[in-house]
Amino acid sequence: MSPYNYLYVAGLLFTIGAVGVVVRRNAIVVFMCIELMLNAANLTLVTFSRINGTLDGQVVAFFTMVVAACEVVVGLAIIVTIYRSRRSASIDDASLLKR
């Protein structure tokens, strides 16, 4: 087995996450799909770090994790704020810019 197989898995996970963002309607599930995409990118970074024999990829993956944690905190706070004013966690209902 070659380490490139991990890249195929990462690509599949990223694609599934992208479909989830488009298809699902619950804002929290959409957010979880974004997390899946970030995780797939992290797997790519770790695999390339191993292929290239340097730790730089792992450091960048570590930074990605911190950014993802920040994003989760702010994003979930936004979802809760929208839910509080509109009583719905569906992304179809937040369409104020359309009207």
Place this chain on the structure above:
Amino acid sequence: MLEIQTPETIMFWILAPVAVLAALGMLLVKKAVHSALLLAWVMITLAIFYIAQDAVFLGIVQIVVYTGAVMMLFLFILMLVGVDASDSLTETISGLRPIAITAAIGFGGIFVSLIGRATIGHKPYGLEFANTNGNVEGLAQKLFSTYVWPFEVISALLVTAALGAMVLAHHQRTIARPSQREQSIARFRTGSLGGAAGLPSPGVFARHNAVDVPALLPDGSAAPTSISATLKARGDMLESQSFELGEVDNTVTEEK
């Protein structure tokens, strides 16, 4: 030179399909809680992949930060927001799903064929040399020399995110909170005296007194306001009629 041992190969061919299936299941299951549990499973699998690829520190951080903190936060928000119609899998924008799936197959196909054809110019090295002093020591060396400026910026980002979440979660009242007396007066001014005593309590007395059964109105119909809307949306409501008294002994025995 990187030599991949047989245990890692076996681990990969067991866990990789499971991870992809769990990610697919995340899209297909109806309830958001099940999606969260499947995502937690994908994240644990990725942590095992990291540890197998000599990224021990990142594997542990993955478990602690993602499955520990982030997924708990997701479950917590799911609990706050509750169940509503957004869980349904029906398509609201017509034709969106076929387009999304076609685009995904195209993107995935390009991605996979790209990796299949790309060459990196050298054989995979492996991390034996980089990890000679230990993975954590190597990462610390990088983090506090080459990447010290991004590290500082990231810490500023964390503080900003914490502040932002506090600002967003803060709820400022635009009108004064109504006092108990004002609430009481408002209840009597609704037009009917029905709401003056508060909502009816759930349960059919003597047969089934739990919160999942609506109370009965004097005419025998169920009172919809007597049970929580969440239970109704979740489908956990029972019919009051199923607790009707079938045969009541109406005969009066005279005491002697």
